Amino acid sequence: MNENILEMRSITKTFPGVVALDDVNLQVRRGEIHAVCGENGAGKSTLMKVLSGVHPAGTYEGEIHFESKQVSFSSLNESEALGIVIIHQELALVPHLSVAENIFLGNEKSRAGIINWHEVNLEAAALLDKVGLRENPVTPVGHLGVGKQQLVEIAKALSKNVKLLILDEPTAALNDDDSAHLLGLIRDLREEGVTCIIISHKLGEIAAVADSTTVIRDGSTVETIDMAEATRNGEDLTRRIIRGMVGRDMENMYPGRDVTLGEEVFRVEDWHVSHPTQRERKVVDGASLNVRAGEVVGIAGLMGAGRTELAMSVFGKSYGRDISGTVYMHKKPVKVDSVADAIKAGIAYVSEDRKRYGLNLIDDIRRNITAAALKRVAPRGWINDNEEIAVAERYRTSMNIKAPTVMSVIGKLSGGNQQKVVLSKWLYTEPELLILDEPTRGIDVGAKYEIYSIINKLAASGKAIIVISSELPEVLGMCDRVYTLSAGRITGQLPVEDATQERLMELMTMERD
């Protein structure tokens, strides 16, 4: 079992002006689960693109040896032919095609170009069985949840006789149940001899599932940790990986702060929201909650519990229909019929999906920052360009946004810096209440700490803050008080001192009686 299925030697890859990978080495043993960790921008994805042929041979330096033979791929097809399959973070499935069609897309079972659908569906069913997905192969993929789509991707990989399966952030969008199932599946595949490289930010997962872990920082390999050995030595695996990633021990993941609570800022009472297309389905069912000035309140719930839906419906009725209930700001009822109303009332909502809902990726930092409060730089309807730039510069400095100028295009920034731009954008609206939906999703450890510090600073300045998060340690580390949400209902409310992960999970999974 000690033979290396893959060796990447001294890989160096440069883009114009940037060294993305600098002499990176990666050795993966046959039949192991090998994790690759590193902050965003450390070079993990670039390394995988080099491996899979997305960056063709010749555009990088170094050697790749697969099954003891030196290989050089000039396209994805060539690496797949040898059994190297990569599953990207953004799933590459066609929503309108069926599960079976997706599994064999680009690899159709045909004779003389004619497809035998019975055969295809039969084989697809067998593959679905293997990945533990109980769905009809003719179901359109778009009808499945993200977790099941992920399984379809793996079934697709299996159909290609995969030897080395690469998963890029496979559980980023999954809830805990689906994640657990996926990780279990990866373990099963290991038993069948499939080697797996898994890229993940969820260190707990890696600690649980990986046999070894390679840590990459700033485009270079830091170390490869043999997880079994580290465990024998009594090391805390998560902490060990973090130390490698950030180059220092992160004693406290969550910066501390002094809490000074003020008057109640925000209250929502008896909030009901129905599903936008299925009217009989209550997505939020009679939720009530409040936040005081200087307080960080958490909303913990599994995916589909209605967390985002609750937040977005409060924020200018941006989600759902048949919305009823009352929103109070400073104990006075306010109108939140449109996003403009909500902003005017002092509410800001930072979306969980910043690329889709938060940013104009083709525009620059400056215009993204002023987008929600343009009137402030355009008091008479026309925009004062220079004032706008000055405003953006202020936020670039105060939020520590790493970019050459405020004219830099957003799409090129790292996740952490993009998130800081979104936060700046909402701070510029001078909100009383900030609703932060998964504020650290897809952000590396160092930037997370920065975001937490910003949240603490905002709370200290008297803002009311709601943090929606599916990472329980984050909820426990950041919040003063936690509401749990299950199936659209608030199932509990705990001061953080009384909350433990187990207690929260219990409340989050509470069934309707």
Added chain:
Amino acid sequence: MTGTSNLIELMTRNLRQSGIYIAFVFIVLLFTVLTGGTLLSPGNITNLVLQYSYILILAIGMVMIIVAGHIDLSVGSVVALTGAVAAVVVIREGMPWWVGIIAALITGVLVGIWQGFWVAIVGIPAFIVTLAGMLIFRGLAMQVLDNVSLSPFPNEYRQISGGFLNGLLGGPGYDVFTLLIFALAAVGFGVQQWRVRMRKLEYKQPVEALWLFAVKVLLVTAVIMAFGWQLANARGMPIVLILLAALVLIYGFVTQRTVFGRHIYAMGGNLEAAKLSGVKTKRVNFMLFVNMGVLAAIAGIVYSARSNSAQPAAGNMFELDAIAAAFIGGAAVTGGVGKVQGAIIGGLIMAVMSNGMQILGIDQSTQNVVRGVVLVLAVAFDVWSKKRSSVSN
């Protein structure tokens, strides 16, 4: 942050925008040589302005529609309809010329409300709505005109696109008034650029080196004055050029410097994010189509005044010229990118090519092929420069 950027940086920083100006200069030079200088002769320059002004007017509205992520296929038909309404009011009913103009503008507004309703309120893709509009308004134009063309317009109406401000101040062989207007424009340009520069320095923004700034301003001023000199040596200042210049200035300001303009770009860049930033997207979309209707009406008035008649087939295929102008001028097919001045340059590139090829006696079929190829190449350049500028991670 304070600093001066050099020439190469200035050129490469925005290749997408500057590339179009370079291409324009190249095409003008090419056709000037090919036509033995006829292209830039006083008479031909005047002719160019008169002949393509309505396309440029349409391009202004079109680029805004495209930036917002829509398209408008109906503008050619709207040109016909508004011209027809003006003709019926002025020629058939014998009302004063200005009543005809007002009637045409109101028609444009109504067209805009109709299309804006379906696109913004109901949410039907603009491609479908304006494809339907293309048929509807062409049909209505035919009905209004009873399928015959109406002519001639009274002299005042014809002045809109055929008139010149000439001889107001006299002049020995050239028109002093025209030169004066152009001189004012040149000075205005210089002063405005200087003020922008001063403001940038005040806010500690990077500016180009002083010599570069001076060369840039002098170059543009020289082009403005040369253009004015040629016009002054022909028939003087075309009224339609004043109209066009005013529209370009107004819409350049609206798109770049107002909240409304910014909202168009925000919507085109990321519609969902714009909605969640408080942009009233329905209202902006609605206003965009009303605006397009008005601009199409203005184009309709100018075109009918130029052809001195209203015909059921007027404005056929104008939409394609306007769309091509916007894309050649750097607008992105996916929305969010594009500028009014870019669309104007794009339109001028098309105009100079058509006009140049006409002078050279190249037949219509070849002209179409060449213009089609240029359109594809322009968009290919856009795609290429986008790829080049995005450093993959």
